[in-house]
Amino acid sequence: MSMNRKGIRYLADIRRDEWAKVALMHLFFFLVIMVFQILKPMKQGLFLEALGPRAAEWELIAKLLNIVVAVAAAAVFSYLAGHLRRTHLTAVFGLFFFVAFFLYSRMLASPPGALAIWTFYLLGDLFSTVMVAVFWAFLNDISPPAQARRLYGVIGAGGVIGGYVGNTVVREFVEAAGTDTLLHVCMGLTAVIMVLARAVDARYLGKRRGSRPSRARQAGTESAPSPAGSGSGWAQAVEGARLVRRSGYLLCIAGLVGIYEIVSATINYQYSATVVHLVGGAADKQVFLATVGQVTGIVSILSQILLTGFLLSRFGVGAALMLLPVAVLGSSLGFLLAPSLAMGAAMVVSSDGLNYSIYQTSKEVLYTPTSRAEKYKAKAFIDMFVQRFSKGIGIVISLAFAAITQYGAVRFLSLFVAALLAALMFLIRYLAGAFERRTGAIEEAPITSADIRAQEPEGRESRV
Numbered sequence: 001m002s003m004n005r006k007g008i009r010y011l012a013d014i015r016r017d018e019w020a021k022v023a024l025m026h027l028f029f030f031l032v033i034m035v036f037q038i039l040k041p042m043k044q045g046l047f048l049e050a051l052g053p054r055a056a057e058w059e060l061i062a063k064l065l066n067i068v069v070a071v072a073a074a075a076v077f078s079y080l081a082g083h084l085r086r087t088h089l090t091a092v093f094g095l096f097f098f099v100a101f102f103l104y105s106r107m108l109a110s111p112p113g114a115l116a117i118w119t120f121y122l123l124g125d126l127f128s129t130v131m132v133a134v135f136w137a138f139l140n141d142i143s144p145p146a147q148a149r150r151l152y153g154v155i156g157a158g159g160v161i162g163g164y165v166g167n168t169v170v171r172e173f174v175e176a177a178g179t180d181t182l183l184h185v186c187m188g189l190t191a192v193i194m195v196l197a198r199a200v201d202a203r204y205l206g207k208r209r210g211s212r213p214s215r216a217r218q219a220g221t222e223s224a225p226s227p228a229g230s231g232s233g234w235a236q237a238v239e240g241a242r243l244v245r246r247s248g249y250l251l252c253i254a255g256l257v258g259i260y261e262i263v264s265a266t267i268n269y270q271y272s273a274t275v276v277h278l279v280g281g282a283a284d285k286q287v288f289l290a291t292v293g294q295v296t297g298i299v300s301i302l303s304q305i306l307l308t309g310f311l312l313s314r315f316g317v318g319a320a321l322m323l324l325p326v327a328v329l330g331s332s333l334g335f336l337l338a339p340s341l342a343m344g345a346a347m348v349v350s351s352d353g354l355n356y357s358i359y360q361t362s363k364e365v366l367y368t369p370t371s372r373a374e375k376y377k378a379k380a381f382i383d384m385f386v387q388r389f390s391k392g393i394g395i396v397i398s399l400a401f402a403a404i405t406q407y408g409a410v411r412f413l414s415l416f417v418a419a420l421l422a423a424l425m426f427l428i429r430y431l432a433g434a435f436e437r438r439t440g441a442i443e444e445a446p447i448t449s450a451d452i453r454a455q456e457p458e459g460r461e462s463r464v
Helices: 001-010 016-050 051-081 088-106 114-141 144-176 178-206 233-246 247-280 283-313 317-337 340-364 372-404 406-444 450-456
Strands: none
Touching: 016 051, 016 114, 016 144, 016 178, 016 233, 016 247, 016 283, 016 450, 051 088, 051 114, 051 178, 051 247, 088 178, 114 144, 114 178, 114 340, 114 372, 144 178, 144 283, 144 340, 233 247, 233 372, 233 450, 247 283, 247 317, 247 340, 247 406, 283 317, 283 340, 317 340, 317 406, 372 406
16 A cells, blocks of 8 residues: 555645645646647648748748747736636637637638638647746646646646547548538637636635635735736737846746747748658648657647656656756757658657646746745746747747758758757756755735735735
């Protein structure tokens, strides 16, 4: 019995009163990532086939357009997050995507035009940008740092399992059922997400109204309903930028996000170029992309279940974050030496597989010892603007490289990737120490009446 308990705690140290929270948030993230991973190979396969031999370069331009969409999304998200409870925020975005999936199920049922293909590509990334932000807003609201280190690994596993299931659905059914049918599936899953958001809000946020705040809320790690806000979405997005600029800790998190996104954009261009030149036919591309997505999902699931909780609880957030740059460095150097389809896939599997699991989970833990304003405004700025802007830098670099070279030279971008990964490792070491200092300060800080008043539901923000 003792051995069994130790084995369970190795994978997940969940206490009796935490099981409902883990189950709800696990399922929430499962459905969000499942929908995204259904959309991703469908939109990418249609796009790469429709745009011909230079599709990889056109995809870079589409990703630049994604930045414009993400900036607008950041403004809308910041505004709504300042005026709506989390459940209403999810309902607004959920209804938007529900209607969009219905419209595209009609537009893509027959041979789609250029406008439908381009806008569908943008819609897939927009879903990920917005709904993942909504999910982490919920989770960071109800999770103090110590609990986050124990539970985020298990909760995050919902996302990686959802990613595997989503890719499997596309791989097995896209040829027989068609894109339109799979979009109907996405509609149903989005409806379930909205129901789950309501359940989470009622259980963990709604019951706090009018009650004495918990110690975690007094520390700024949990919150009353929704952060009060005033002004336009742009004004609140600018406030998020100011919060980041004034905090060295948040600037380093922004750097962590930015460097990885440049790396990811570069690697994905190398991968797309390899697929365009070595895989033929829209259906073949969709199946191949979904197959690689399945392998990525397996890597995500195994790393999330076996490594995330163990590394976070035993060795800290720095060790958990460091795994990704080490793995990507190895696969990228492998592509430099042998630029094959297999090595291109290995780069994406190591990057996306670990990013969707242990890296993302560990990165979110970094936000737990921050104030309420930083969780919503600063985090939204980093996740939507910094992330997309940095990806844009990587895209511009890849476009410039593609304009002056041929496909055979794409392997040499791995040298650029290696230099960025070295900088990322240095930044991770600094952030790990800063996180431990912040969490120590929260645990030792005395609770005062001012702290309690600052967390009343009238909308005043806490300070850490």
